[in-house]
Amino acid sequence: MKYSQKVEDINKNPKNVGSFQDSNDIGTGLVGAPACGDVMKLQIKVEKGVIVDACFKTFGCKAAIASSSLATEMLKGKSLDEALAVKNNDIAADLALPPIKKHCSTLAEEAIQAAVENLKEKQ
């Protein structure tokens, strides 16, 4: 599949790949399924209600990797409510995803929501 230059660039040099050690200030979202061909793990580190760091690991195509990398970048500095306002269309538009790959940005949105939810459960 042909992707935008931005998707290609992110895949060459994805940002924030990694994992945080679990603790009370870490929210983890794990979404997708191996049988569907994409799984995203997105983590946020929160201090005083603000996301100070974020990281991801993704099993998936280039669109999924780019969507999760972009999501982690968008999250830094945001409050939890601002994080929940990040929508799949923002990600899809920024990456110019082909229509058939829209679900990758949806997955990133779900990963953000799951991470925030996980953090709220801990606090």
Place this chain on the structure above:
Amino acid sequence: MKKENRFYMDHMSTTPCDQRVIDTMMPFLVDHFGNPHSKNHEWGWDASTAVEKARKGIASIINASPKEIIFTSGATEATNLAIKGLALFHPDKKHIVTTQIEHKCVLDSCTFLESQGFSITYVPVQKSGIVQAHDIENAIQDDTLLVSVMAANNEIGTIQPIREIGHICKKRGVFFHTDAAQAFAKMPIDVEDMCIDLLSISGHKIYGPKGIGALFLRKRGRRVRITPLMTGGNQEQGLRSGTLAPFLCVGLGEAARITWEESSKENVRLLNLKRTLWKKIQALPEILLNGDFDNALPHVLNVSFADVEGEGLMGHISEIAVSSGSACTSDSLEPSYVLRAIGVDESMAHTSLRISFGRFTTEEDILHTANRIVHAVNHLRNMSPLWEMRQNGVDISTIEWKH
């Protein structure tokens, strides 16, 4: 084939046209441009002589008679003509036996006939990707018209027991079609010895041009009669109307001749390349060979790399052209039905690569490909949440996935 540091490893999809083939084709686009069906002048005779020479060469490779070869636009058309044409001619018999791993041109022809009142049995194959002949025999009913089983599979390369199946079909009085798009001229096929009634041939899988193929249709012994799908000027014995393209027919003939003449030597060379590739890739843990290493074509390797999605992997070796059974590489978002049929679970089907090389691939190309794949898989596993879980001893199958 290498060009500007690009590596073409997708020969099951198509092959480049051999320069020797192109050289035989060119005169029929320029000097000998005649219509082979023009019976009254030299232009027509030149073209028709060349077409008949090609037909004779193609026939001889499968031990057929030239009049049993019908030129078509490719193996897809040949298969459509074989299956639908046979069904139209024999409206009294309404059952067809085939396998779950046939090419889409067979499966979709069968689906069409299902909509016309036929019933189809899709026989499962073993984990190795090989169908058992007795499973085919058990599927044959009183009203079975045709058995269609491919000679070699296009995704995993496994070779089917077509001789055994052919003899069963002959014994049971059922027609036998084989889609030989991937096998023709690369491995010995004898329509007499193997009791094959119909056989599909493709030009562009054997270093010939695209847009040409052929159907073998038995005339000697048990004659096979079909209804044409294309009508008009009654070319090709009335079975496939339309002016032949002599340059394509000549190209198919020459491609078949070269491939067949070189096959025994070339197959040894290709098998050595496959061994090298597999040995190098096996440096990686948690990988799975899809199909059967030995009972398969020597120029294809289909491998799943656990926890690394196929399209993402292809993206990291972008100077190398390969294919994947991952849903992301298809329009349907479904993973390969062939891999599913051989029992590869969905998550592993998403991680497969089909690496297929050919006539112009060198050992250097294979080593480069292997190194790049090993490097990319390691890199992507480092960013795979599934790989991380596996390393931490998590059993992924016990997780309830939200999707």
